[in-house]
Amino acid sequence: MSTPVVKRILLGITGGIAAYKTPDLVRRLRERGVAVRVVMTQGAQAFITPLTLQAVSAERVATDLLDAEAEAAMGHIELARWADQVLIAPASADCLARLAHGFADDLLTTLCLATEAPIAVAPAMNRVMWQAPATRANCELLAERGVRFLGPGEGDQACGESGSGRMLEPLDLVAALLDGPTETATAGPLAGRTVLITSGPTREALDPVRYLTNHSSGKMGHALAEAARDAGARVVLVSGPSRLSAPAGVEAVAVESARDMHREVMARVGEMDLFIGAAAVADYRPEQSAGRKIKKSDSDTALRLVPNPDILREVAALGEGRPFTVGFAAETDDLARHARDKLDRKRLDMIAANWVGADRGFHADDNALEVYWPGDGHASLARADKPALARQLIQLIAEHYHARSRGTENP
Structure with missing residues (x-):
């Protein structure tokens, strides 16, 4: 069109x-x-x-x-x-x-x-x-x-x-x-499909001035949104706080907390063909968020945390007609074991795992991915800048999405 x-x-x-x-x-x-x-x-x-x-x-x-x-x-x-x-x-x-x-x-x-x-x-x-x-x-x-x-x-x-x-x-x-849309996009591997992507971190408020968060920059999620758009898809990007602007031609939804992200994703995911959970969603939030700034004292302070909604698990559990669901895993050790465990436990169609550390992962401009899917499937995407890596991953996701649509196990 x-x-x-x-x-x-x-x-x-x-x-x-x-x-x-x-x-x-x-x-x-x-x-x-x-x-x-x-x-x-x-x-x-x-x-x-x-x-x-x-x-x-x-x-x-x-x-x-x-x-x-x-x-x-x-x-x-x-x-x-x-x-x-x-x-x-x-x-x-x-x-x-x-x-x-x-x-x-x-x-x-x-x-x-x-x-x-x-x-x-x-x-x-x-x-x-x-x-x-x-x-x-x-x-x-x-x-x-x-x-x-x-x-x-x-x-x-x-x-x-x-x-x-x-x-x-x-x-x-x-x-x-x-x-x-360019000629490439209108004929791309995701032409006519709708893709929902989460990106960035979430912030879980302790009080009006403090919050719990992580080091996610949103670079990978935003790059995936751009790559999916260029592959012909209509893209919705639900992003936690990030300094990045949403790519042109992408519908952007800004959120703060994990519960905000959960609400926006679940309101839209029923209309989607694919879901890519690239956000680093906080697993826990404070049980209570103080209405006023917590003042410093000389005594110890205990912080009780409660689990946040598991967005990826809920999307994957939607049953027949659910979107092709891709998760991410950022690991500091035993990457393959942790990634495959998350793939199986949450019943995902695919998971992309990467190492995180001093010079790898969140704020770096490049990365490398190990991608897994059910049936011992595995592909290594060599270190590259994140936009290039995102294009490779979107191509791989598209191949497996179409294979599932055809009812075949392998693309």
Whole structure:
């Protein structure tokens, strides 16, 4: 399926510090031959001026709903009809809420109701606001209506915190909007399939400022998402906290804790053909998370841990029609024995195991994998950079997935 050619993009800019990236976004879009018109909310104008956007777009910037100079005060209809694509970047939490509930009290929300063009949003906000139940509910409602979410990414935020909520970089947004599937992808080994991939670590809160986590960077999981996309699949990436942005063309779902990841995976996995559990999910969480910061004292402190949901086991146990299920095992000793035990115990279709240590595994840019499947199946993937390794693994997974679909034991 080809992607419609986009020639005219209406860029909506809302109030957030990420607005400073929008002149570069406009410039990158125009480099690709796209005409851009800009609509700014009042909040956006507190961060960047309309004159700046007018200079880079070579078009008058619209800011007011009731503009007597704009087509006899019907400028919102003219703009709505003009656009091939509406992109709101940054999309603040307030903007998402007003879109979800059909507000039409400014130019941007009004033209979103009046347009027949597809709408995409690039969220940008504090990590807590992004994870807030109200924001999650608004996003789910918008997604059900066909609004496309680009990001958010992970990393340092203007508030001094780090986590999910960064607006994707301009080049990533341009690629997501304009780069349709390549000939290789549409004919790839996973063409027409849906793949759910987990990535990164999880964070288990001790109190409002401390948490338990691990060293996972998300590099392998994100590389797998990109490789699966290039193999023709529709990819959903559920990622714990990571500094990495989701690859363009991949549906990203950001989570914090193991229970968050469990909820998002189980809500989607029934629609998937394949599931790849590459995340380093915390096995345990504190039995209780303190509502206030735990103060230091001279006495010992005991921490009681309770098991987290076993996402991989639950997916593999879904029964007939479940997705082809691939697990990961990061080991410090006796890799083959531990990996095969996990493969058998959780009834997986395949498991990819790697050594972890001082210079191997989590934060390294390269890795090596030992891959196992039932019936004493085994393949070694030699040390390579993670994107190359991910492509090899996706090819191997695709071969075994199709073999299972054909009812044969070996690909």
